[in-house]
Amino acid sequence: MAMRVNRDKCTGCGNCMFACLEDVIEFIDQKAHIKEGCTLCGDCCDACTSDAIEKVTS
Amino acid sequence: MDPKTRALFDFYSRENKSDFFNAYMYMKYLYPFEAMFMKSLRLPVNPGIEMIDPPLEDMLQAYMSIVREAAGNPETDVYHAKVVQLEDAQKIISVDVDLHIEVPETVVPFKLARNILLKQTESFAVGACPCRLAQAECTCMPPPMEACLFLGDPHASFMAEHNPRYRKVSRDEAAHILEDCHARGFVHCAYFKKDMGNRLFAICNCCSCCCGGIKVHNLLNVKGRTGSHVAPSGYVATVGDACTACQACVDACQFHAISLDETGERAVIDFDKCMGCGVCEDLCPGEAIKLTAEPSKGGILDLDELRKEFG
Numbered sequence: 001m002a003m004r005v006n007r008d009k010c011t012g013c014g015n016c017m018f019a020c021l022e023d024v025i026e027f028i029d030q031k032a033h034i035k036e037g038c039t040l041c042g043d044c045c046d047a048c049t050s051d052a053i054e055k056v057t058s
Numbered sequence: 059m060d061p062k063t064r065a066l067f068d069f070y071s072r073e074n075k076s077d078f079f080n081a082y083m084y085m086k087y088l089y090p091f092e093a094m095f096m097k098s099l100r101l102p103v104n105p106g107i108e109m110i111d112p113p114l115e116d117m118l119q120a121y122m123s124i125v126r127e128a129a130g131n132p133e134t135d136v137y138h139a140k141v142v143q144l145e146d147a148q149k150i151i152s153v154d155v156d157l158h159i160e161v162p163e164t165v166v167p168f169k170l171a172r173n174i175l176l177k178q179t180e181s182f183a184v185g186a187c188p189c190r191l192a193q194a195e196c197t198c199m200p201p202p203m204e205a206c207l208f209l210g211d212p213h214a215s216f217m218a219e220h221n222p223r224y225r226k227v228s229r230d231e232a233a234h235i236l237e238d239c240h241a242r243g244f245v246h247c248a249y250f251k252k253d254m255g256n257r258l259f260a261i262c263n264c265c266s267c268c269c270g271g272i273k274v275h276n277l278l279n280v281k282g283r284t285g286s287h288v289a290p291s292g293y294v295a296t297v298g299d300a301c302t303a304c305q306a307c308v309d310a311c312q313f314h315a316i317s318l319d320e321t322g323e324r325a326v327i328d329f330d331k332c333m334g335c336g337v338c339e340d341l342c343p344g345e346a347i348k349l350t351a352e353p354s355k356g357g358i359l360d361l362d363e364l365r366k367e368f369g
Contacts, residue, residue, distance in 0.1 A: 012285065014278045015126055018099060027282035049127035 001057055003038055003045070007031045009052035019047035062219040065212035069255060080253035083114075083121060085213065086220050091118050092188035095270050098122070099277075102194035130278065130285040135168045136252035139262070139271055140359050141291040143336045143349070144236060147246040147261050149361040151209060151232045154178055159368045165357035167289050171250040173257040174364070181214040182207060182232040185224035190268045198242065198265050205239050205263040207232055213259055239263030243310050245335040247271065247288065248359060266312040276313060279331065292358035293334030293349040297325045300346035307338040307347060 005016075012030040024037040025044060032052070034044070045053045059067070063082070070078045084091060093107040094115070110118070128134040142150075153176045161172045187205040190196040199205060208214040208224070209232070217224040227235070236246065244263035249271075251259055266272045275288040297307075301324045308316045308325060315331035316338060318324065325346075327338075334355060339347045351358060 011131065012283055013127065013130060014274075014283065017280075018277065021100075027280055030283055030285075033282075049123065 001040055001055060003034050003040060003042075003053055004056045005032045005034060006052045006054070009050045011050050011052070013049055015047040015049055016044035016053060019043040060219075062212065062216045066216045069212050074256075077253035077255075080121060081213065081255075082216075083117060084253070085217055087114065087118060088185075088188050088221060089191060089223070090115070091122065092192040092270060094118055094122060096189070096192045099270070099273060104192055104194050107192055129274075129287050132163075132167055132285070133169050135287050136170055137249075138166070138168050138171065138251075138287040138289065139247040139249045140166050140289045141333045141335050142246050142248050142261075142359050143291060143293065143334075144240045144246060144340075146291075146359055146361065147236050147248070148233060150174075150176075150248065150258070150261065150359075151180075151182065151207075151229060151236070153180065153361065157365070157369060159364050161359065161364060162357065162368075165292070165359050165364070166250060167356055168250070171252045171254075171256045173250075173255070174361070175255060175257045176210055180209065180229060181211040181218075182209050182227045182229065183214040183218040183224045184208070184227045184232065184235055185217065185221060187262070187268070189264075189270045191223075192270075193268055196268050198244075198268055204235060205244065207235060207261045207263075208259060209261065210257070210259060213254055236261070236263070240337075240340070243312075243337050243341060245269075245272065245312050245333070245337060264312065266314070269312075272312055279313075288333070290332070290355045291334035291336075292351060292353075292356045293336070294329060294332050294352040294355055295327050295334065295336075295338050295347050295349050297327060298346045298348060300344040301325050301342075302344055302346075304343060306341055306343060310337055310341055312337065 010031045017025045024035040090110045093103045128136045157176045159174045166172045184204045185206050186203045190203045208217045218226040247262045249260045264272050275286045315328045319326040339349050
């Protein structure tokens with residue numbers, strides 16, 4: 001399982017970065033990128049304003 | 059209907075009437091709104107902020123999500139700030155004629171909410187800074203923390219009437235408040251908001267430890283990402299030879315734009331991070347810092363110039 005950012009939907013608003021307690025979200029070319037250390041808590045999904053993050057079976 | 063509420067309602071054109079409800083809620087419940095915002099940034103919140111009923115809390119949450127979704131994107135942002143120098147803030151509150159200016163996007167780099175609408179007989183309301191009050195511990199300013207200046211009717215009068223922590227002040231008092239805040243090293247931010255009439259509605263006096271706006275700006279100003287709801291002033295600061303590396307500016311910069319260079323003998327200002335607020339220039343004991351206009355950082359919100367061109 002992993003959290004995946006849909007780069008087409010991501011607007012770079014940064015809400016996921018605020019929500020992440022583990023501080024594992026960074027930005028590359030204006031799009032959110034989830035680094036190692038993610039605990040799959042899903043707070044980023046909840047915070048995302050454009051439905052760009054989902055939990056997937058990778 | 060209460061007369062100040064009526065005046066607020068009448069302010070909005072028919073097509074923008076729904077903004078009245080946003081504005082009413084935002085102004086009346088400003089403190090719970092800020093507390094909610096601070097909580098969303100995972101900051102400890104002052105338990106003394108008034109509680110509100112769950113339905114109202116839900117509405118404020120929804121309102122916050124609208125603002126957050128639009129935030130930082132020049133096309134959509136509905137609530138943004140332009141950093142201004144003290145003199146430019148003073149010019150804004152000194153206007154004594156009817157003024158309607160659509161500020162160009164070079165100055166306020168957002169598609170929406172760029173108007174300055176001020177009247178000859180001007181109204182000012184000052185209140186306890188909502189960000190500072192919402193924090194569990196603010197050590198920047200003693201109570202009553204009056205650093206939040208609403209300007210222009212009907213909104214300023216509505217605040218003074220319907221928000222218990224706000225009061226009407228004279229133009230002179232407003233000027234004095236700006237001076238006092240400047241002496242504390244606060245950054246002057248001219249705030250514009252779509253639902254407050256697509257216009258400049260307040261001047262905030264900010265610090266990075268307390269101000270929600272500055273916090274979000276600093277947190278989002280990371281590698282790989284651009285776009286903020288806070289626009290730089292259009293000035294940039296540089297350090298000259300008189301610098302003694304006392305580090306007063308390093309500590310005072312609310313945007314963390316100043317550090318010592320490799321030699322440790324001179325302060326150096328990060329061009330990209332500098333927002334041209336002028337705090338460092340005024341507090342440098344050796345007068346080693348100068349602000350100059352920098353077109354690549356946008357136009358300056360100088361009311362004298364804007365009136366000449368657009369007023």
